[in-house]
Amino acid sequence: MQYEKEQVLKIYTEMLHTRLMEKKLTEIYAQGIVPGHIHSGMGQEGSYIGVLSTRKPGDYFKFGHRPLSVYHIVGEPMDNFFGELLAKRTGNALGHGGTNHLGRLQDGVVGFSGTLGADAGIAVGAGLTISMEGRDNVSYYFYGDGTASRGPVHEAMCLASSWKLPVLFVCENNGFAISTPVTYSSAVKNPGGDRAAGYNMPSVVVDGTDILAVYEGASKMVDYIRAGNGPALIECKDYRWRGHFEGDQCAYRDPEVTQHEMETRDCVALLEERMKAQGWITDEELQKMREDFDREMDESIARAQEAEEIKPEEIYDCLFA
Ligand SMILES: Cc1ncc(C[n+]2csc(CCOP(=O)(O)OP(=O)(O)O)c2C)c(N)n1
Numbered sequence: 103m104q105y106e107k108e109q110v111l112k113i114y115t116e117m118l119h120t121r122l123m124e125k126k127l128t129e130i131y132a133q134g135i136v137p138g139h140i141h142s143g144m145g146q147e148g149s150y151i152g153v154l155s156t157r158k159p160g161d162y163f164k165f166g167h168r169p170l171s172v173y174h175i176v177g178e179p180m181d182n183f184f185g186e187l188l189a190k191r192t193g194n195a196l197g198h199g200g201t202n203h204l205g206r207l208q209d210g211v212v213g214f215s216g217t218l219g220a221d222a223g224i225a226v227g228a229g230l231t232i233s234m235e236g237r238d239n240v241s242y243y244f245y246g247d248g249t250a251s252r253g254p255v256h257e258a259m260c261l262a263s264s265w266k267l268p269v270l271f272v273c274e275n276n277g278f279a280i281s282t283p284v285t286y287s288s289a290v291k292n293p294g295g296d297r298a299a300g301y302n303m304p305s306v307v308v309d310g311t312d313i314l315a316v317y318e319g320a321s322k323m324v325d326y327i328r329a330g331n332g333p334a335l336i337e338c339k340d341y342r343w344r345g346h347f348e349g350d351q352c353a354y355r356d357p358e359v360t361q362h363e364m365e366t367r368d369c370v371a372l373l374e375e376r377m378k379a380q381g382w383i384t385d386e387e388l389q390k391m392r393e394d395f396d397r398e399m400d401e402s403i404a405r406a407q408e409a410e411e412i413k414p415e416e417i418y419d420c421l422f423a
């Protein structure tokens with residue numbers, strides 16, 4: 103694919119922001135100011151932003167627990183984002199939910215269930231809405247290699263495919279589900295891609311650390327969906343740099359492999375090299391981009407720290423029963 107500088111710079115900027123935000127989350131977690139937990143998505147930004155670069159207004163997104171920064175990328179204001187993570191009233195769910203309840207419907211984010219895979223049906227429901235309203239939008243369902251083997255995911259695929267609903271299933275394969283390697287939980291090499299044929303869906307399998315390869319694969323699938331053909335699937339192969347959660351000692355994997363992945367398959371560094379080789383950006387400009395976004399985050403976190411907490415008697419507000 104031929105690229106214009108502006109297009110690549112836009113993709114890069116969103117990936118860089120995701121990387122810096124994922125890093126910042128690990129830092130503020132270590133400071134002890136985040137109640138709850140953090141699942142860092144460092145190393146996986148290319149898979150998410152490569153796919154999300156195909157989005158347009160009116161699309162829906164069903165994200166999960168990692169990477170959290172994508173909620174901000176698709177529209178959630180930063181103060182809203184950090185407010186929720188720090189359990190403050192400024193959060194999108196008034197600080198009630200934290201990590202597991204980011205997202206806002208006005209940005210197309212249809213929420214998140216802690217019961218992984220259970221919300222695949224929500225993404226398919228969003229696809230049904232698009233279909234009934236006759237729009238050419240897409241409902242993006244992001245799920246992990248572990249979640250790929252859950253029953254509700256397959257029921258959702260079956261329905262989406264039978265009713266030709268506009269859903270993109272995005273299997274993000276980082277090699278692990280907590281401590282379980284994907285080779286132990288799946289009989290096929292590609293737990294996303296190899297199963298799509300069972301639902302008569304087209305699919306592509308891409309290297310998630312090559313963001314332009316992800317973008318090209320996702321573009322093909324999204325064009326197919328927007329043209330009214332029904333669902334499709336993309337599987338992105340990457341690697342989880344951090345533990346499953348912050349504090350995980352990762353005793354189940356070889357630290358040398360992790361180190362090698364970080365040194366050779368860094369999606370951010372790989373695109374920076376390509377951009378610099380094209381003469382599109384300099385080290386000084388890259389440095390400034392990093393510093394500007396870092397400052398923006400620090401100011402937002404400071405506001406979140408000062409913001410008011412909800413009162414204990416308000417804990418049941420906003421719950422539906
Ligand atoms: C139905 C269900 N089972 C188990 C869990 C506990 N759990 C939380 S994250 C996780 C791992 C999921 O792995 P994967 O789908 O590969 O996503 P990743 O964490 O690698 O991004 C598990 C088992 C859960 N939240 N829901």
Ligand SMILES: [Mg+2]
Nearest residue numbers: 246247278279
């Ligand atoms: Mg995984």
